[in-house]
Amino acid sequence: MLITAAGLFPGRQAAIAAGPVVQPADKVMGHGDAASIVVARVNGAKINMAQLMDRIYDLTMERYGRREITPFLAQKIKDEALNQLVLEELAYQKAAQSIKISSSEVKKVTKAQIKAMGGKKGLQKYLRANSLKNRAAFETQIRRMLTVRDYIRKNIAPKIKITDNDLKTAYARGKAYFxxxxxxxxxKILFFGDPNNPRTIQHIMKVRSEIIKKYNNHPEKLKADGTFVVQQNIHLNKVADKELYEAAKKLGRYKISKPIKMNGNFYLVQLTGYKPARNKSFKMVKNYLKNELISRKKQALLAAWRQQLPKGAKIEFVDLKP
Incomplete structure (x- = not known):
């Protein structure tokens, strides 16, 4: 939905606070096309079955893909989809009270959208997928999106204030990350053989070959014979394990080193994880932090606005007969 794309419902999380008024269906379920079946009214504006089906599909694919959906989960998705559509209608009605979009802007955005779709064929495909009758219906959808977008820009965005103190506090809290x-x-594979005996190296190379060829780089699958011990997922110390540390850094992930001598013993190491050092100053991450805080504050303001939308509204959910 284009209104969702306007940033009104990030993550499509929405809930209706007002209690619904159940009304008889305009048409019995299964008769007429989906676009003519009313599922809800919001201050008199109708939401139809086609819209609901589209949103149910979007939510299902977005969260569950093609996994099997239980009847309980299907009902939950349906309820959430309907709630979102109701809130989107309320948002548009609220925005339209003070925001007017010119026809020239609608046509400009419509033209750009159609171009992005790949032209007329792309538009026709979009119209069919979204149960829209014609280009005029698409332009109406564009106008609604622009109306909500401009309302947010005018009434919500200006309330977002980020101070230097906010940024410094966020930086301090994220110290472990920065x-x-x-x-x-x-x-790590530690070998117990005499490091001065040539046969020890021969044995280590044999074991290394087994790890690579026989066990497909899985040293934990080696059969213990008393000549070595495998230690998994060890974090090396840059000072205490200097030789192993420096050798492992040069390996590709899951590659096996050649024999490494350290503290009178031979080892093989397999790199399982590497993270470079991070040392980012406040100046380096200031813009990143600012964008993050702006996004969080915007979501909080939008959430508060969404909670207010149903107050005083007449929301009717239609009781569809099977």
């Missing part, structure tokens, strides 16, 4: 040492994680 500052972190380099991290090298490995599977």
């Amino acid at each position: 500052h972190a040492p380099e991290n090298v994680q490995v599977n």
